[in-house]
Amino acid sequence: MHPKGPRPVKYRQLSHTADLGLRIRGATPEELLENAGAALTAVLTDRRRLRRQKVEEIEVEAPDLEALLVAWLNRLLYLYDVDAFLGREFQILELNPQSLKARATGETYDPERHLAGTAVKAATYHHLEVKNRNGRWEATVILDL
């Protein structure tokens, strides 16, 4: 339990029959993107079992914040496909209107030790939304499974 009461919810899955929706929250756009990374990992495996062994530096570009969110998640899926890398923690180092720099800390997926969760093909633009609601940031993104 957080000293000041329950911690704010960082992300939650949305019920969707065929695919999977994610509702992500954060105090800032940076935190929103960091939490989005964690939300994606949580679909793929049990995030808490990942060790902090490997660091990946990531840079992506996209025309706006919504598209950046999708590009960021798809880059993480790329790293998973190519290097079996799964991030446990994410840090947005730099966020511009059309680009971001980030650091992901985690490890290589090992089927012996890690839970095989749900496979994700891609983050989509369908009903994609990022908005500021009463000073807090909230995003909706649908993953293609």
Next chain:
Amino acid sequence: MVSGQWSVKYQDILTPDPWPLPPDLNMADKVKLRQLDDYRWEITREGKMRTRGLVFASRKMIPKIQEDQSLQQVANVATLPGIEGPSMAMPDIHWGYGFPIGGVAAFNLEEGVVSPGGVGYDINCGVRLLRTHLARREVDGRIEELVNTLFKNIPSGLGSRRKDLKLTIPTLHEVMRYGAGWAVKNGYGHKGDLEHIEANGQIPGADPELVSDFAMDRGKDQLGTLGSGNHFVEVGYVLEVFDEKLAGALGLFKDQVTVIVHTGSRGLGHQVCDDYIKVMLKAAAKYGIELPDRQLCCAPLSSTEGKRYLAAMASAANFAFANRQMITHWVRESFEQVLQMGPKDLGLELIYDVAHNIAKIEEHLVNGKKKKLCVHRKGATRAFPPGHPETPAAYQKTGQPVLIPGDMGRYSFVLVGTEQALTETFGSTCHGAGREMSRHAALKMARGRSIVQELKAKGIIVRGAGRATIDEEISEAYKDVEAVVEVAHGAGISKKVAKLKPLGVIKG
């Protein structure tokens, strides 16, 4: 040992209960539907729609379809420029992203568009069916061993990759150019296989130069892997023959052992789709195409962007054909190993291989005139009739075989294409069952049960890379594929040939 194979504890799979969908996503469809006959429903042309919508479904299916936004998606597709005929949905219609799953839409080459969202991320995801000379009793008691051997020989599961087969870039280019032909040339299967694959296992016009390095990075050690999710290899048998003559012509008989392979273009295809959606978002703005949903982004077929996407898509599609061809080779090897039989006695021959996520340039009759169209099939199968030039030689008299996989606990269907499909749906039909339950709900339902044991009791041996995938894919999570097939058959857009029942399944 099938149960207890997971060293990782399972209790953490179940994430907290999902939140309900936000109101803008949860609106019950307000799209107006008009029943035309027992199997057809029309979405009236309204607002920005350039054509009507046509949905194949039974009355019983409609309330479930109306629960989500799939009908709105059919209407959205109808707003795209250059659409010919209605915007259609097959009876396995469900909510996708952009285009609905089960969606079929054709566009003329002059004003029409091509949309990566109308194909999907898993470019040329598809199914192939193999027959054998074996009767069911000949594999009695051998299924577990067969399943274990298949599981060992075919890498599957989340992020599956081959450690033994890393492709160089020039080789990967060849794979994308020649598709299944590349695989056969390199010793995976034989020439005869190619005649039993849609487009002979090679979509023309592929240009691997238009596939990004990111996509090739993802594809280079994933060729010959099953992947995860709903992908599978299934050993089954012919439970029921509906049409003896057609079944005979396809080489099928009652109690015969069959094999189904279901997979696609893996990470390479996902990346091609993602790369070109970015291109199309810009292109749609550039060409002034108004989009009801960003995921519908597209470019004119006559534009550079449109042509480049088609060439990249063809490359990914060919990768998928090669993938299924290689897996077929390991299926054959696995049977030979376990049953100690030679290829001649096994008779593991390809009946057909069809794509169900693809856009293809085809010739169709529009208002009595032959016209080249770009037909998008997203979760829909081509179903060409007897006598069509693109129907393979072996099936000129029967019509092109159509393979409709169901869930792992029920059954799958073999159908053939019809003249009715060609005239009404640009030669298309359904592709599968479609989910009825979210994955979360399925996991919840499977909690405390051993799905593997339950299926074993029903005579089906299942082996998966992860327990989550098996639990998410429980029968109850899927619509009954039989209801879907009945509509396709009843409407005449394909014809039932046989029903197959699983004996052993490997899941990704």
